[in-house]
Amino acid sequence: MNKISQQKGFTLLEVLIAVATVVIFLVVVVTFYSSSQGFYTSITNKAEIDQNGRVALDRMARELRQAEQLVTVLPATDSDPGNPPPSSLYFRDGHEDTIQYIQYSLSGNNIIRAVHVYSFASDPSTYVTKEEKDINNNPPTESILSSSTFAEFVDEIQFFGADVITIRLSLKKDAQEVPFESKVKPRNL
Amino acid sequence: MRKKTPLPSGFTLIESVIAVSVFVLAIFSILYAFPLQFRQTKTSQQESVAIEIAQAKIEEMISTAYEDLTEGIFQPRTPYASDPSNPMHLYETQVDVSYLDADMQQSALDSGVKKITVTVFYQEFGEENQIHLASILNE
Numbered sequence: 001m002n003k004i005s006q007q008k009g010f011t012l013l014e015v016l017i018a019v020a021t022v023v024i025f026l027v028v029v030v031t032f033y034s035s036s037q038g039f040y041t042s043i044t045n046k047a048e049i050d051q052n053g054r055v056a057l058d059r060m061a062r063e064l065r066q067a068e069q070l071v072t073v074l075p076a077t078d079s080d081p082g083n084p085p086p087s088s089l090y091f092r093d094g095h096e097d098t099i100q101y102i103q104y105s106l107s108g109n110n111i112i113r114a115v116h117v118y119s120f121a122s123d124p125s126t127y128v129t130k131e132e133k134d135i136n137n138n139p140p141t142e143s144i145l146s147s148s149t150f151a152e153f154v155d156e157i158q159f160f161g162a163d164v165i166t167i168r169l170s171l172k173k174d175a176q177e178v179p180f181e182s183k184v185k186p187r188n189l
Numbered sequence: 190m191r192k193k194t195p196l197p198s199g200f201t202l203i204e205s206v207i208a209v210s211v212f213v214l215a216i217f218s219i220l221y222a223f224p225l226q227f228r229q230t231k232t233s234q235q236e237s238v239a240i241e242i243a244q245a246k247i248e249e250m251i252s253t254a255y256e257d258l259t260e261g262i263f264q265p266r267t268p269y270a271s272d273p274s275n276p277m278h279l280y281e282t283q284v285d286v287s288y289l290d291a292d293m294q295q296s297a298l299d300s301g302v303k304k305i306t307v308t309v310f311y312q313e314f315g316e317e318n319q320i321h322l323a324s325i326l327n328e
Contacts, residue, residue, distance in 0.1 A: 054241075164248055164252045179276045179277065181245065182242070182248075183248045185252040
């Protein structure tokens with residue numbers, strides 16, 4: 001008959017080694033998991049701000065290239081402390097057949113693109129230029145056709161330049177920051 | 190008679206070494222993918238910035254009068270931003286102007302069409318990279 005003391009089990013040393021191995025393994029797995037999460041987030045953020053910057057810059061450049069009239073008066077350079085570059089731009093659109101104006105502005109970290117139109121109460125569906133006057137020499141009424149966000153994570157935006165307009169963008173998300181810059185020569189001005 | 194205890198069945202040293210190395214190899218190959226991904230994201234970001242700069246140069250050239258665009262190296266290689274604190278200082282541009290004939294081939298004479306080629310140079314992980322963007326202007 002077997003005695004109790006003869007029953008097989010793990011020694012204390014074996015248990016300790018087993019537990020230590022499991023703990024080391026878990027630590028490795030958790031570290032690996034959290035670092036890959038960190039990597040993934042930073043790469044996603046980078047890709048996201050790249051995408052936003054590229055799309056915003058391309059779209060603004062395309063619309064500005066066809067502008068019929070620049071309403072915002074831009075400084076010639078970005079270095080004049082008395083006349084810093086604005087963060088918004090207002091111009092007459094050259095893409096549509098009707099007369100409309102486009103405004104880019106920075107609201108928080110979003111670039112807002114708003115379409116403005118001007119009309120007289122006597123004929124609200126006919127859009128006129130903002131300088132136009134009716135028979136009583138009254139200015140037209142302004143209304144906003146649409147307003148939407150077209151870029152996020154924008155930290156800074158600047159417009160400047162006389163003949164060739166520089167658009168400077170800086171995008172930021174968490175610790176990632178990417179500067180973008182391009183220039184546009186409006187063809188119709 | 191006491192029964193003989195069966196031979197202890199466990200892993201041999203070779204087996205466990207192989208198992209551990211397979212595991213380590215797997216972990217490292219996965220880990221390797223991250224810096225690679227990181228580099229690729231950085232590469233595509235630098236390329237986007239470089240293309241925007243090239244486009245900016247093209248726009249500058251378009252605003253230059255046709256006759257002022259002299260053939261050859263129109264603008265030698267210079268940093269895009271003169272201010273060294275500007276991040277765009279790391280990107281350098283060069284503008285070349287050449288003549289094209291009626292068949293859009295390089296020509297020695299000005300027949301009313303000029304080709305503007307912008308090259309943007311930038312450092313990418315210690316290596317120099319460049320992109321080209323060209324536009325055609327007529328008189």
